[in-house]
Amino acid sequence: MTAAAKNIDLAVVGSVAIDTIATPVARRERIMGGSVSYACAAASFFSVVGMVGIVGEDCSREYRSVFEHFGIDTCGLLTAAGKTFHWSGVYEADMNRRRTLATELNVFEHFSPQLPHAYQKAPFLLLANIAPQLQHLVLEQVASPLFVAADTMDLWIHSERDSLRSLLPRIDLLLLNDEEARLLAGQADLVKAAGTIQEWGADYVLIKKGEHGAMLAGKNEFLLLPAFPLTRIQDPTGAGDCFAGAFMGRLAGHGKQPDENTFRDALVHAAVVSAFCVEDFGMERLHPLTNGEIKSRIEEFRRMIV
């Protein structure tokens, strides 16, 4: 089904999930989700992407067709006996708050990511949001990628702090949201929190602040990005994964060691693609999204930023 000989710009490892989501606006049953799905879809607009993940036998051809639609290489997608990871959640009126109703790990419980040979040479690597132990496992399989980013979440900061801490010297950039940065660094001030995480080994820290934009602290760079202003949020699921995916996809598209200019460009694209994502459920808005729409919103966004 997939072209195994592709030159992959960006390999992404993470979870594939079948999600049931209710927001104050509507509800969807069993739609495609997971960190690697969103991140790869977002990255696919800017570079050649390969995904590493696991699904169960219930992940039908119809579900998988979304990956084909985005031109994502799925050599690294394993199919195992059993059911696909399932998540179900409800968003409150303030969509920054959500409750998890069900988390069924299923085949994901015994997932041990295996990078296809072609992905091991990919210059860019995104360890999307999965357990840090799995992120470590992936790093054992790559030679010397140009740039490695890892995403994470509060769950791992609480339960796998040591594993996450020891990941930091092995990666170039850690992505996390503002609350997670405060939690990990034990520091309320975000600038100081980023500094602490840098001291622990990540050269770059990219803090996602949702509706308040993002902040990238680097060795020599310190960049501030407002969020694209949205008035029509249907479903926030996957926004952070899209941000990570578009950011790394755009860097990978430039095909060289990231510098301040490519970081700036990647940040603006990440904000815009994740803004599109939340305008509809799951990947429903990303699915018909065109490069022309992205370009036009990038121009609109750039005009807004002082």
Place this chain on the structure above:
Amino acid sequence: MTAAAKNIDLAVVGSVAIDTIATPVARRERIMGGSVSYACAAASFFSVVGMVGIVGEDCSREYRSVFEHFGIDTCGLLTAAGKTFHWSGVYEADMNRRRTLATELNVFEHFSPQLPHAYQKAPFLLLANIAPQLQHLVLEQVASPLFVAADTMDLWIHSERDSLRSLLPRIDLLLLNDEEARLLAGQADLVKAAGTIQEWGADYVLIKKGEHGAMLAGKNEFLLLPAFPLTRIQDPTGAGDCFAGAFMGRLAGHGKQPDENTFRDALVHAAVVSAFCVEDFGMERLHPLTNGEIKSRIEEFRRMIV
């Protein structure tokens, strides 16, 4: 004491207060404060400013010397029998939260702002945060200023909503913070809230989001500004007033009908001056502040914004 014949670029009307402030960092007894004091001090870096306010007999020469220091014209500063408006408050560990311990209106209770003749022709007018009825009174006294902005606060939105609503068609720009914008418009989404306030008559709505920056919605403009990242906040008092003052002072310094370019420039300067303000108590950081320091931080800030 004051040069009555100055050509005033910007007239500012508001409260002069003597504040007692405690933050988690330290405490100050009876220091100069109030919306017009902070706004004029901030504006004074960029234009010739005249202040309209009222003080009591306890506002000694020493207190007033701060206005002289900033070169603020004080023709419009009345002295009345009695005590100066006094405010006392305590900031919590999260300095976004504060408790008022005492509010003594004193001479402010019967304040009826009178614009000196020279101020009535000032092209720029800032109605700093005071009761909307007083803001209306000031508008009766001016002919046709080029650009009028009004600041406000939650107190007036709760208690003087009609008066505030009827002010909107009489001004060009309303300044308020994010919570106040939501409260006034009855709309959680800030973009929509700004739109509602515009429909009610203010051509421009400038929403201050504190550590998350600001948003300016205009007739044809929509501008987003991140906040200057701060790691050393001593006292947030006056930050919003400084933002308003520096914004209007900078527009007034350009001396022409504001346009998108001067709005952009004024927003960046407003963010930087209010960032300086909170680095120390009251006006202690603004007092020794130089134009060189402002310029250098503006350059630093511009490099950060993607």
